[in-house]
Amino acid sequence: MNVHPTTAGMLLAGVLFVLGLISILVRRDIIFMLLSVEIMLNAAGLAFVVASSHWGTADGQVMFMFILAMAAAEVSVGLALILQLYHQLKTLDSDEASKMNG
Amino acid sequence: MDPAFYIAAAIAILSTLMVITRYNIMHALLYLVVSLLAVAVVLYMYGAPFMAALEVIVYAGAIMVLLIFFVMMLNLGKESAERERGWLKPRIWIFPSLLCIILLGELVFLVLQNRQPVSDVIIVNPKDVGMALFGPYIIAVELTGILLMAGIVGAYHLGRQKQKTLHRFLENTEV
Numbered sequence: 001m002n003v004h005p006t007t008a009g010m011l012l013a014g015v016l017f018v019l020g021l022i023s024i025l026v027r028r029d030i031i032f033m034l035l036s037v038e039i040m041l042n043a044a045g046l047a048f049v050v051a052s053s054h055w056g057t058a059d060g061q062v063m064f065m066f067i068l069a070m071a072a073a074e075v076s077v078g079l080a081l082i083l084q085l086y087h088q089l090k091t092l093d094s095d096e097a098s099k100m101n102g
Numbered sequence: 103m104d105p106a107f108y109i110a111a112a113i114a115i116l117s118t119l120m121v122i123t124r125y126n127i128m129h130a131l132l133y134l135v136v137s138l139l140a141v142a143v144v145l146y147m148y149g150a151p152f153m154a155a156l157e158v159i160v161y162a163g164a165i166m167v168l169l170i171f172f173v174m175m176l177n178l179g180k181e182s183a184e185r186e187r188g189w190l191k192p193r194i195w196i197f198p199s200l201l202c203i204i205l206l207g208e209l210v211f212l213v214l215q216n217r218q219p220v221s222d223v224i225i226v227n228p229k230d231v232g233m234a235l236f237g238p239y240i241i242a243v244e245l246t247g248i249l250l251m252a253g254i255v256g257a258y259h260l261g262r263q264k265q266k267t268l269h270r271f272l273e274n275t276e277v
Contacts, residue, residue, distance in 0.1 A: 005107075005223050009148060010213050012111045016118055016141075018206040023122035025202070026195035029186055031127055031173065035134060039118060042161065046141055053148040056224035058234040062242075064153050065235065068160050069246045073253030075165050079172050080260035086176060093185075 009050030016043035030085065030094045034078050041071045107147050114140035125183040125190070131170050138162040149225030 003011075020039030027033055045067040052060025082092070089096045117137040124130040138161045146154040235243060 005148070007213055008107060008111070009144065011210060012114065012144065014206060014209045014213070015115055016137075018202050018209075019115070019118045019122055022195075022199045022202045025198040026190070027122070028189050029127070029182070031169075032122075032130065032186075035121065035130060035169070038134070038165070039121065039137070042138065042141060045157075046144065049145050049150045049153055050148055052226055053150065053223050056226065058226050058230040061150055061153050061226060061231045062234050062239050064150075065156065065231075066242060066246055068156060069250060072160065072165055073249050075168060076253050076257040077260065079168065080257040082172075083176075084260055092176075092178070092182065 006050055006054040009053075010047060013043045013047035013050065016040075016046065028094055030082055030092050030097075033094060034075070034082070037074070037078075038071060041067055041074075104147075107144065110140050110143040110147070113137075114144065123190075125186040127173050127178060127182065128170070131166060131173065135162050135166050138166065147223070149223050152228035152231065 017040050020036045020043060023039065024033050024036035027036065045064045048060040048063045048067070050060075052058065052064075085097055086092060114137050117133045117140065120133040121130045121137060124133065138157060142154040142157040142162070145157055
């Protein structure tokens with residue numbers, strides 16, 4: 001089986017992205033949902049780098065660095081939000097947060 | 103592709119599968135670190151060694167350690183794993199998984215349709231990345247700086263405690 005490298009990399013990125021999507025759909029623990037977003041962001045970055053190596057330009061790798069910085073900012077704000085949620089509700093169940101009462 | 107790519111890809115997919123099926127959050131985090139390291143190997147094979155180093159340092163090194171310390175700070179233990187086990191019954195996860203697998207099959211079919219002559223992987227050296235980053239993408243670099251600043255301020259504001267709180271096991275007994 002001789003698969004083109006770009007095809008193989010894109011398939012790997014697609015599989016990882018779908019795994020993250022499944023996880024964010026079926027999980028209810030809010031930290032697991034944050035982890036799933038990380039998996040999906042990582043898969044998107046992998047797709048960018050594969051495309052960059054396909055076309056021989058640096059644009060995809062630049063986008064990967066932006067995705068990296070955005071993931072770091074997202075994790076810090078997300079963890080602070082989870083901390084607030086945990087202090088208010090004493091649980092990490094994301095369904096508990098669906099009731100907005102002041 | 104050479105077998106090294108398939109081995110790294112298999113490790114990445116397997117460890118990601120283990121991440122999304124664990125009940126214990128710490129086990130899931132450790133498997134996710136393995137998955138990120140495997141993806142770093144794949145990035146190295148695609149001619150992006152600098153990105154592979156960044157993946158190990160920033161993703162597996164900084165972000166995952168932040169998550170691990172956060173989980174250790176919350177002190178989630180056995181009851182969290184038990185609750186997660188109660189939620190993850192097959193009749194809950196089988197239908198969304200099926201829909202996502204169908205979407206993945208469609209994606210695989212569409213990607214495999216495109217038959218092109220085989221060309222080797224083109225290596226983009228980090229110098230080109232730096233020139234592009236601080237040449238045409240300089241406005242995006244500044245916007246990323248603003249985003250990180252907003253992240254710091256937001257995390258500080260949200261993480262600030264209103265009043266002194268004791269540990270959750272002591273709250274009901276000693277106040």
